[in-house]
Amino acid sequence: AADEGFDVEEVEGAIEEAGHGPLPVLAVVGRPNVGKSTLVNRIIGRREAVVEDKPGVTRDRVTYEAEWAGRRFKVVDTGGWEQDVLGIDASVAAQAEYAIEAADAVVFVVDAKVGATDTDEAVVRLLRKAGKPVVLCANKVDGPSGEADAAYLWSLGLGEPHPVSALHGRGTGDMLDRVLEALPEAPAQTFGTAVGGPRRIALIGRPNVGKSSLLNKVAGEERVVVNELAGTTRDPVDELIELGGVTWKFVDTAGIRKRVHLQQGADYYASLRTAAAVEKAEVAVVLIDASESISVQDQRIVTMAVEAGRAIVVAYNKWDTLDEERRYYLEREIETELGQVAWAPRVNVSATTGRHMEKLVPAIETALAGWETRVPTGRLNAFLGELVAAHPHPVRGGKQPRILFGTQAGTKPPRFVLFASGFIEAGYRRFIERRLREEFGFEGTPIHISVRVRE
Numbered sequence: 509a510a511d512e513g514f515d516v517e518e519v520e521g522a523i524e525e526a527g528h529g530p531l532p533v534l535a536v537v538g539r540p541n542v543g544k545s546t547l548v549n550r551i552i553g554r555r556e557a558v559v560e561d562k563p564g565v566t567r568d569r570v571t572y573e574a575e576w577a578g579r580r581f582k583v584v585d586t587g588g589w590e591q592d593v594l595g596i597d598a599s600v601a602a603q604a605e606y607a608i609e610a611a612d613a614v615v616f617v618v619d620a621k622v623g624a625t626d627t628d629e630a631v632v633r634l635l636r637k638a639g640k641p642v643v644l645c646a647n648k649v650d651g652p653s654g655e656a657d658a659a660y661l662w663s664l665g666l667g668e669p670h671p672v673s674a675l676h677g678r679g680t681g682d683m684l685d686r687v688l689e690a691l692p693e694a695p696a697q698t699f700g701t702a703v704g705g706p707r708r709i710a711l712i713g714r715p716n717v718g719k720s721s722l723l724n725k726v727a728g729e730e731r732v733v734v735n736e737l738a739g740t741t742r743d744p745v746d747e748l749i750e751l752g753g754v755t756w757k758f759v760d761t762a763g764i765r766k767r768v769h770l771q772q773g774a775d776y777y778a779s780l781r782t783a784a785a786v787e788k789a790e791v792a793v794v795l796i797d798a799s800e801s802i803s804v805q806d807q808r809i810v811t812m813a814v815e816a817g818r819a820i821v822v823a824y825n826k827w828d829t830l831d832e833e834r835r836y837y838l839e840r841e842i843e844t845e846l847g848q849v850a851w852a853p854r855v856n857v858s859a860t861t862g863r864h865m866e867k868l869v870p871a872i873e874t875a876l877a878g879w880e881t882r883v884p885t886g887r888l889n890a891f892l893g894e895l896v897a898a899h900p901h902p903v904r905g906g907k908q909p910r911i912l913f914g915t916q917a918g919t920k921p922p923r924f925v926l927f928a929s930g931f932i933e934a935g936y937r938r939f940i941e942r943r944l945r946e947e948f949g950f951e952g953t954p955i956h957i958s959v960r961v962r963e
């Protein structure tokens with residue numbers, strides 16, 4: 509394919525870059541005010557405010573993409589919670605637990621100026637139980653004089669404390685080198701050891717849409733708490749449920765049933781939980797309460813699953829309560845509010861009556877099939893050739909940029925690299941995506957398209 513002005517190395521590099529699998533996940537946990545958000549800002553290399561000055565401000569974004577020494581990974585920030593709602597130990601434990609579950613490695617941040625507190629010790633116990641690799645960050649070591657404070661943290665029994673100043677950047681590079689050593693290349697728990705095992709489903713949606721009702725309905729008597737099956741997994745919050753003759757793993761179901769009702773901070777916990785579940789899953793079933801207007805929160809949850817690159821099914825629940833008028837408006841709302849997942853299989857269900865429960869599994873299977881679709885290069889280029897001939901890119905400044913060739917660099921979700929002779933406009937990219945979907949299906953999956961322009 510190294511024709512038309514691209515050299516082999518350039519093409520291979522682009523394919524490798526676009527073809528990366530799902531990214532490993534790093535969780536940053538610790539007590540409030542130890543500097544977690546400051547550190548996350550530094551890791552993701554953005555100065556823009558992850559740190560909120562206003563107490564009580566809840567964030568809905570908890571995962572960020574980062575890159576260090578040429579390796580990409582995701583960071584889960586747990587800085588956005590409210591310390592007064594549960595009591596400090598319970599709060600720290602709750603947020604750390606979700607984050608650790610979803611993580612492939614953990615940075616545990618301790619304030620070296622304060623030293624180890626009882627709450628820190630509680631987190632250490634959680635970390636031990638989880639058994640994930642941990643890098644201990646002794647933060648707020650702004651100068652050499654603080655190094656002695658850091659050394660005291662050997663007492664936590666987590667190995668070497670890394671003296672860091674998240675605020676000024678001191679020591680963060682060395683610490684990130686250690687983080688990369690600890691992080692697997694790919695998220696092991698989701699895509700490594702799980703390969704060949706039961707497929708992983710995250711059931712997500714805002715509070716009260718009916719997640720726990722649906723889980724109970726589909727599980728019926730078949731429910732097996734994974735925890736009780738020795739050796740299946742060390743994760744006590746996933747459940748194996750047999751549906752349609754196949755065993756599925758519903759991840760983070762404890763998050764669904766353990767109904768911690770919080771006032772302040774509830775949105776944040778819900779976001780963290782959703783992010784954690786999505787990270788662990790291959791397919792997200794997004795539950796929407798069809799009896800109510802589709803909300804911004806519904807859209808955010810959908811966006812999380814799309815951005816994480818998961819297969820997606822949208823289930824409209826409480827269908828038993830809908831009258832004709834509501835059904836009419838719902839269809840309009842779906843068009844205007846959920847256009848970003850117009851490609852996702854849809855089921856209209858009722859967790860109460862059991863309506864259309866049997867349609868859930870086929871929808872999930874469809875989405876997973878789309879997610880794993882690989883288009884052979886020959887077929888893709890035949891398609892691109894016809895498309896470009898029939899619908900050329902508009903002429904700009906006397907030139908006509910052309911798609912020269914393309915290849916699918918990866919799956920889960922499908923990722924394409926297109927090589928072009930000039931800048932390809934957003935509208936034309938969207939057109940290509942639409943045509944790719946018409947041609948090859950990709951039902952239930954986001955697709956990524958990156959374009960390389962010949963220099």
Ligand code: GDP
Nearest residue numbers: 539540541542543544545546587648673674675
């Ligand atoms: P979080 O609650 O753990 O996310 O903590 P934040 O990142 O919000 O930081 C809490 C406070 O500690 C803020 O005022 C930060 O500016 C400060 N801080 C964070 N890192 C450092 C550091 O390395 N040195 C110093 N001196 N202050 C820091």
Ligand code: GDP
Nearest residue numbers: 715716717718719720721825826829858859860
């Ligand atoms: P969760 O917060 O998403 O887990 O939601 P729940 O499963 O606790 O459900 C919230 C409320 O909606 C409960 O009162 C359920 O009985 C009710 N509910 C859930 N599914 C349905 C449904 O399909 N139809 C009706 N009418 N009510 C439902």
